[in-house]
Amino acid sequence: MSPQRTVARRAPGKLFVAGEYAVVEPGNPAILVAVNRYVTVTVSEPGAPGGVSLSSDLLPRTAHCRWRDGRLGGAQPQDGQLLRDGLAHVAAAVETVTLLLAERGLPAPALDVSVASGLHDNGTKFGLGSSGAVTVATVDAVAAFCGLDLSRDARYRLAMLATAGIEAKASGGDLAASTWGGWLAYQAPDRTAVLDLARRSGVEKALREPWPGFAVRRLPPPEGLSLEVGWTGTPASTSSLVSGLHRRTWRGTASHQRFLQTTNDFVRASIDALEQGNREDLLRQIRRARQELARLDETVGLGIFTTELTALCDAAEAVGGAAKPSGAGGGDCGIALLDAEVSQDIAHVQKRWTTAGVRPLPIRPAMEGNEE
Known part of the structure; x- marks a missing residue:
């Protein structure tokens, strides 16, 4: 060629x-x-x-x-x-x-x-x-x-x-x-x-x-759930946060092993929920993911959760959804999974985000990868 x-x-x-x-x-x-x-x-x-x-x-x-x-x-x-x-x-x-x-x-x-x-x-x-x-x-x-x-x-x-x-x-x-x-x-x-x-x-x-x-x-994408994205307006360095975690004596401890085991458990359960179209279990697992990241943050003190990311999560859970930081945290974006058919709940969450200083982003999944 x-x-x-x-x-x-x-x-x-x-x-x-x-x-x-x-x-x-x-x-x-x-x-x-x-x-x-x-x-x-x-x-x-x-x-x-x-x-x-x-x-x-x-x-x-x-x-x-x-x-x-x-x-x-x-x-x-x-x-x-x-x-x-x-x-x-x-x-x-x-x-x-x-x-x-x-x-x-x-x-x-x-x-x-x-x-x-x-x-x-x-x-x-x-x-x-x-x-x-x-x-x-x-x-x-x-x-x-x-x-x-x-x-x-x-x-x-x-x-x-x-x-x-x-x-x-x-x-x-x-x-x-x-x-x-x-x-x-x-x-x-x-x-x-x-x-x-x-x-x-x-x-x-x-x-x-x-x-x-x-x-x-x-x-498969989640059935009946809308992926909503909020941006905190504060950039975060993934490499710095991950490197900070690896520099700490936490790695190799019982707490570290618990984190890996718990994370593997809810990730595999989330995969099963997506493949089976079980949205209630998917929401349950994403809430577990938030809780485990919070436990990691409390244990190691990385600063994963900011005031804005916490408000983002709380707003979604208040209407029966699930939310968490996406990626290393410390700023950047958070995600929420909300009932796609209840538009007033989505609007309410986005309004609460805006009040808390979180900018809703008009982002949707891209089903194709890199292309011309």
């Missing part, structure tokens, strides 16, 4: 429904849903021969780069700073696809990559998995530009390799949601083993070999 001159790909954002924090450990299940806010990545012929330019609508300038031993290096010091900060995931995605090209005897590409994000509000992130979405979209766009025809599984794996090289604790759940779309049951692979496989045997083999712990499958 010959390369194309311009390729655009987009990937949806995500929300965690249940299983955050526990999913960081390989093989522990979580439920995610892709949402209809997108990151779009466009790849085109380079403006300068042999060069690579990376840009984003969230950044003030373009990073001009050159290939150096399979890695992207900035042409100027300020370019290098952009590569390390705002464009780190884009650069890692480009580099990972280039490793695969090299194994297939193809040269490192010269290209322009531009990113447009719908997962932010005037530059402030909503907490919808923008890093994951941009990684998935970049992998797909660069691969297609270079003439590679990759399956969804291969695109996810390349995105996971790129992400794990930057954030060792990242579960990759956002990558799965951005790749497959819809409602998903997901288990993270052992990232150390996966990176080691790629280093020892190459990226090509890492795309074909079984990954320990990894599993993903589509789930």
Whole structure:
């Protein structure tokens, strides 16, 4: 397949429904849903021969780069700073696809990559998995530009390799949601083993070999329930919160083991409820998820629950729904599952959210993953 001159790909954002924090450990299940806010990545012929330019609508300038031993290096010091900060995931995605090209005897590409994000509000992130979405979209766009025809599984794996090289604790759940779309049951692979496989045997083999712990499958959406999303207006750093948890002596304790066991129990029960169309049990399990995250927060003191997230949850439960922080908490978004047929309850909850400083977002599940 010959390369194309311009390729655009987009990937949806995500929300965690249940299983955050526990999913960081390989093989522990979580439920995610892709949402209809997108990151779009466009790849085109380079403006300068042999060069690579990376840009984003969230950044003030373009990073001009050159290939150096399979890695992207900035042409100027300020370019290098952009590569390390705002464009780190884009650069890692480009580099990972280039490793695969090299194994297939193809040269490192010269290209322009531009990113447009719908997962932010005037530059402030909503907490919808923008890093994951941009990684998935970049992998797909660069691969297609270079003439590679990759399956969804291969695109996810390349995105996971790129992400794990930057954030060792990242579960990759956002990558799965951005790749497959819809409602998903997901288990993270052992990232150390996966990176080691790629280093020892190459990226090509890492795309074909079984990954320990990894599993993903589509789930039916909840019957008779509306997914409502509220944004606290305060961005939170997932990597900082997860890293903070791992720096504490809590890991390996009886409390840690209880958290993993309890989370696995309500996540698997939630999966069963979705597959059986049992909405009352699903609501019960999501309330358990809120309670367990609150217990974790009280035990470890991460600051998962803010005043706004607590108010978001309380408002939903007051009308018989279920709600919780989505993702690491500490800000960003919360989710609620409410009776889809009782519009006055939904309106009442949204009004209470607004009063509490929580912005209702017009977000709905995106049933398809990354696409043109």
